[in-house]
Amino acid sequence: MVIQIVVTLGVLVLVIPSIYSSYKKKSMTPFGAFLWILFWIAGLILIWFPHLIDVIGSGLGVGRSIDAFVYIGIVYLLYVSLNQKIKLNEIKREITLLNRKLALRDVEEEKK
Amino acid sequence: MKTYIILPAYCEGKVIKEVIASIKKEGYKNIIVVDDGSSDNTYEEAKSTGVITISHPINRGKGAATQTGIDAAKLLNADVIVTMDSDGQHDPKDIKKLVKPIIDQKADVVIGSRMINNKDMPQSRILMNKIANIVTYIFFGIMVSDSQSGLRAYSKKAYNSVYTYMDRYEFESEMLGQIKDANLRIKEVPIKVIYTDYSKSKYKHMSKFSPQGLTNGIKMVVRLIENSLIK
Structure with a gap:
């Protein structure tokens, strides 16, 4: 309690x-x-x-109901981690492209 | 033919002037220095020599700086682009050897290979380069004798066919993959590596099997795997 x-x-x-x-x-x-x-x-x-955990577990066909939460937790964490990685890569790429754009400004002006 | 020499530079303030002077001495006046967010005076030193000097506000890595340099040369309508390391380890006398097959229209891309005449290279470095070649072959399906060489020449057709996204050292391998996919003609020529006290101290950790050298190699492979899974 x-x-x-x-x-x-x-x-x-x-x-x-x-x-x-x-x-x-x-x-x-x-x-x-x-x-x-x-x-x-x-x-x-x-x-x-807590008895609701058993109800959910048996509904999902998992012997020990707590296992269902562990499995779902692992899948969720992997999904979150992959999404973060994809987002991070996008941000890194955008930083590089922004950097490049700023660096090339002088060359573009010189060309004009 | 307008040849542009691209020097991606990060914290090379001590040697950049000397490197630029040695390239000019060989008759190449079109030089673009890309200062990759250095914390030292690389930008000011390069700018003082009168060459085109552009700067990344934030450090993004050699791959990102090289691609920025290629984009700058593209804007200036270069006929041939030569990329070169800015720490003085490449001999500017080799530029002519790289540019010639492109002028003669015998190749679209020429790679300066340190591995063809590698008698001065430490055995551990030779082994590491061979491993890098195998890794490049696994990920990009192309085998060359020196996949990590920074001394390369590109024809107009070649530099318009490639665009790398990998920011760090692994971009050299990514570039080779794109060269293969674009069916560009590739040629390798032997080049000399100048081991100065400066470059030796800079790459001290890579001259033998140190934990740091091994860690960098592993990091590169991890980034190649990540990039092959996540675009």
């Missing part, structure tokens, strides 16, 4: 305000903020009603 109260307080006092502040600073879209809040509420529900 103690751990459930601590986690709930942590989510309500730290996580939700942090999501709200990111949304206010426009570093998170309204849809993104909504999804994150939904994610944490779902987490809180599972902490308070």
Whole structure:
């Protein structure tokens, strides 16, 4: 019971305000903020009603229900990591192209 | 024929003037220095010699700087482009050997190979170059004797057919892949490598199998794998 109260307080006092502040600073879209809040509420529900994990696990056909969460977690992390890598590569490429454009300005002006 | 010499330079303030002077001495006046966001006085030193000097505001790597230099020469309507290292390890006397097959229309791309006459090269360096050649063959399907050589010449047809996106040293391999895909005629000529105290101190970690040299090699392979998976 103690751990459930601590986690709930942590989510309500730290996580939700942090999501709200990111949304206010426009570093998170309204849809993104909504999804994150939904994610944490779902987490809180599972902490308070752990038997729901078994219901979800048996629905997914996984023997030990907690395994289902580990599998989904790994797939999600791989997906996030790949997306970050793609985004990072795009940003690097854009920095290089911007650098190049700035460097070539003098040559272009000289040509005119 | 208008030949442009491109020197991608990063923190070469100590030697850049000397390198430019040695190229001018061989009769090449069209020189483009691309200062790749150096933290020293490379830009000012190069600019003071009167050659075309352009600068990347942020350091992006030798590959990015070389492509910027090629773009600049393209804007200036070059007939032949020669890329060269700016640390003085290449002999400007070799430029003529690289440009000749292009003028004679016998090649579109000429690579200055340090491996044809490699008797002065340390054995460990020869081995590392051979590994780099194999890696280039695996990723880009082209085998040359010196895939990492920075001394290369490109005809107008060649420089208009290639455009590299890899920012660091692996761009040399990427360029070879594009040369192959564009069916360009490639020729290799032997070149001399000048091992000065400066270049020796700069590449100290690469002269033998040091952990740093090995790490750089592994990083290059990782970047090649990443780039072959994520465009």
